[in-house]
Amino acid sequence: xxxxxxxxxxxxxxxxxxxxxxxxxxxxxxxxxxxxxxxxxxxxxxxxxxxxxxxxxxxxxxxxxxxxxxxxxxxxxxxxxxxxxxxxxxxxxxxxxxxxxxxxxxxxxxxxxxxxxxxxxxxxxxxxxxxxxxxxxxxxx
Amino acid sequence: xxxxxxxxxxxxxxxxxxxxxxxxxxxxxxxxxxxxxxxxxxxxxxxxxxxxxxxxxxxxxxxxxxxxxxxxxxxxxxxxxxxxxxxxxxxxxxxxxxxxxxxxxxxxxxxxxxxxxxxxxxxxxxxxxxxxxxxxxxxxxxxxxxxxxxxxxxxxxxxxxxxxxxxxxxxxxxxxxxxxxxxxxxxxxxxxxxxxxxxxxxxxxxxxxxxxxxxxxxxxxxxxxxxxxxxxxxxxxxxxxxxxxxxxxxxxxxxxxxxxxxxxxxxxxxxxxxxxxxxxxxxxxxxxxxxxxxxxxxxxxxxxxxxxxxxxxxxxxxxxxxxxxxxxxxxxxxxxxxxxxxxxxxxxxxxxxxxxxxxxxxxxxxxxxxxxxxxxxxxxxxxxxxxxxxxxxxxxxxxxxxxxxxxxxxxxxxxxxxxxxxxxxxxxxxxxxxxxxxxxxxxxxxxxxxxxxxxxxxxxxxxxxxxxxxxxxxx
Numbered sequence: 001x002x003x004x005x006x007x008x009x010x011x012x013x014x015x016x017x018x019x020x021x022x023x024x025x026x027x028x029x030x031x032x033x034x035x036x037x038x039x040x041x042x043x044x045x046x047x048x049x050x051x052x053x054x055x056x057x058x059x060x061x062x063x064x065x066x067x068x069x070x071x072x073x074x075x076x077x078x079x080x081x082x083x084x085x086x087x088x089x090x091x092x093x094x095x096x097x098x099x100x101x102x103x104x105x106x107x108x109x110x111x112x113x114x115x116x117x118x119x120x121x122x123x124x125x126x127x128x129x130x131x132x133x134x135x136x137x138x139x140x141x
Numbered sequence: 142x143x144x145x146x147x148x149x150x151x152x153x154x155x156x157x158x159x160x161x162x163x164x165x166x167x168x169x170x171x172x173x174x175x176x177x178x179x180x181x182x183x184x185x186x187x188x189x190x191x192x193x194x195x196x197x198x199x200x201x202x203x204x205x206x207x208x209x210x211x212x213x214x215x216x217x218x219x220x221x222x223x224x225x226x227x228x229x230x231x232x233x234x235x236x237x238x239x240x241x242x243x244x245x246x247x248x249x250x251x252x253x254x255x256x257x258x259x260x261x262x263x264x265x266x267x268x269x270x271x272x273x274x275x276x277x278x279x280x281x282x283x284x285x286x287x288x289x290x291x292x293x294x295x296x297x298x299x300x301x302x303x304x305x306x307x308x309x310x311x312x313x314x315x316x317x318x319x320x321x322x323x324x325x326x327x328x329x330x331x332x333x334x335x336x337x338x339x340x341x342x343x344x345x346x347x348x349x350x351x352x353x354x355x356x357x358x359x360x361x362x363x364x365x366x367x368x369x370x371x372x373x374x375x376x377x378x379x380x381x382x383x384x385x386x387x388x389x390x391x392x393x394x395x396x397x398x399x400x401x402x403x404x405x406x407x408x409x410x411x412x413x414x415x416x417x418x419x420x421x422x423x424x425x426x427x428x429x430x431x432x433x434x435x436x437x438x439x440x441x442x443x444x445x446x447x448x449x450x451x452x453x454x455x456x457x458x459x460x461x462x463x464x465x466x467x468x469x470x471x472x473x474x475x476x477x478x479x480x481x482x483x484x485x486x487x488x489x490x491x492x493x494x495x496x497x498x499x500x501x502x503x504x505x506x507x508x509x510x511x512x513x514x515x516x517x518x519x520x521x522x523x524x525x526x527x528x529x530x531x532x533x534x535x536x537x538x539x540x541x542x543x544x545x546x547x548x549x550x551x552x553x554x555x556x557x558x559x560x561x562x563x564x565x566x567x568x569x570x571x572x573x574x575x576x577x578x579x580x581x582x583x584x585x586x587x588x589x590x591x592x593x594x595x596x597x598x599x600x601x602x603x604x605x606x607x608x609x610x611x612x613x614x615x616x
Contacts, residue, residue, distance in 0.1 A: 007548050008548065009546040009548050009549050010206070010546050010548070013208065013546075014547060014548070015546075015548075038269070057393070061389070061392075064385075064389075068382075068385060071378070071381075072324060072327070072328060072378075072382075074269075074270055075327075075328040075331075075332070075377075075378040076327045076328060076331075078270045080270070106269070106270025107270065110270070111573065111574050112269040112270040112338075112573070113269075113338065113573050113574030113576045113577045113616075114269075114338050114339065114547075114576070114577065114580070115267075115269040115337055115338040115339065115616065117232045117233055117339070117381045118232040118381045118382075118384060118385050119385070120208040120209075120232075120406055121208070121388070121404070121405035121406050122207075122208030122209060122404060122405075122406050124405075138208060140208060140232050140381075141338075141339050141547070
């Protein structure tokens with residue numbers, strides 16, 4: 001099976017590629033990669049859920065907002081993602097994302113070692129081919 | 142594009158195509174070699190294309206690849222016909238450095254280093270994942286955003302002198318809390334007094350060498366082995382969200398600009414537009430938050446030192462500099478003084494003697510400048526010069542500058558071994574994780590000694606003292 005995501009060298013920041021058969025799967029794997037930068041994601045238990053509903057004009061903006069929301073929930077509630085339970089992306093005149101995330105609270109003793117300052121548009125790419133979607137993101141850390 | 146060497150420590154890339162100004166790079170041959178290896182020079186050239194940029198797109202000796210703008214750059218934009226760009230300031234608005242001078246010696250502190258570090262680590266959490274000691278309600282947070290660290294002084298978390306010894310007295314007067322989103326406020330309200338992670342740290346250091354005795358004395362740095370505390374952090378999630386919010390707002394407002402720029406992170410709002418004003422006021426408020434954060438950390442540091450060394454210990458703020466900010470400043474361009482938004486992203490203001498913007502007690506010397514090294518290496522105190530006004534819009538470098546990616550650092554080193562190695566040099570670390578230690582390994586950074594040497598020889602920030610670490614707290 002192909003990797004869900006992998007990390008690449010970037011002088012100051014954290015760069016990854018996330019893969020999926022569909023846009024949804026690649027978005028979900030981008031969220032997992034984002035969390036994996038900050039903590040050992042394999043240790044996070046799925047004990048609580050968060051729902052998100054995000055609308056944006058472009059795919060890139062939708063991805064940016066989605067990943068930023070992950071950072072927001074960590075800063076405000078200490079929520080750490082373990083897995084993406086459900087994800088739907090709808091394209092009408094805009095893009096609409098509905099997602100259910102599972103995870104746990106950082107204060108329970110998880111080691112959060114790297115805070116991501118922000119999602120960036122630097123080198124952001126979303127490539128959609130049939131059955132193969134690749135997302136590239138650079139986070140500022 | 143090959144930079145042309147014009148003297149020992151500066152290079153120029155001539156204006157070609159649609160560039161509005163040339164690029165000027167302060168570097169030695171060794172540092173230039175580092176720069177050519179990443180994309181920072183290309184980024185410096187991109188910045189030279191922005192509307193209303195004056196003089197040069199400037200790159201400091203510690204410049205390295207950022208997003209949109211390089212890190213270690215200065216861009217001075219005309220306040221009338223230019224622009225303001227959140228990417229030219231950075232996500233961590235008013236990330237900066239504060240230095241506290243103590244009345245303790247290296248020997249005093251080394252004897253008690255472990256209990257001291259334990260206490261500091263408890264009192265100053267990294268704050269990643271929502272853990273902090275101070276929680277503000279909405280009204281208090283708005284007060285902080287508007288008034289900066291004077292809030293902390295009122296509450297007893299510091300003295301009036303702390304504010305006087307701060308760039309801008311710790312206050313950007315144009316701050317408007319109403320221009321900051323609820324989301325940004327939510328992220329920030331529990332984060333005062335926290336360091337954050339990445340390259341942010343608090344370091345206990347001692348004076349290793351005094352290089353300019355007279356200036357050092359004015360700065361309160363009186364003798365070899367005197368202990369100082371360096372605090373490096375910024376505006377945490379609040380500042381990051383402000384930057385993100387306004388990049389998005391500008392991108393939606395100006396699709397025609399987005400289509401023309403090579404990287405979305407270069408997005409800007411034209412001077413005189415409503416968005417330019419809104420962003421500037423929000424940035425000022427986030428800057429006030431960052432100064433308050435460093436004030437709270439100062440307070441916590443004092444508590445820890447008192448706990449270990451008793452009430453007689455003194456920790457005075459030498460100065461507090463900002464290295465991610467845009468300031469409205471007047472500079473001479475083509476023989477005329479004009480109003481500019483001087484964007485400093487990974488660059489430190491370096492005003493010289495006689496400048497009205499700097500505290501009275503530093504009028505004769507010029508402003509203090511702090512250039513932290515990487516974990517385990519030297520840091521430096523420098524002093525501003527009037528030559529920096531001619532050369533670099535009153536600015537110099539801000540740090541060592543990364544050389545290797547964090548990913549590469551993790552592959553290359555082992556956190557445990559690094560910790561042991563530093564301990565053998567009597568440098569002790571308390572960190573949230575071994576991975577964090579690895580990412581910030583000293584060799585992942587450029588040579589800070591070389592960075593400050595270039596600043597000194599180019600006369601944009603002169604050397605005053607060399608500091609060496611004895612203890613580090615990091616997120």
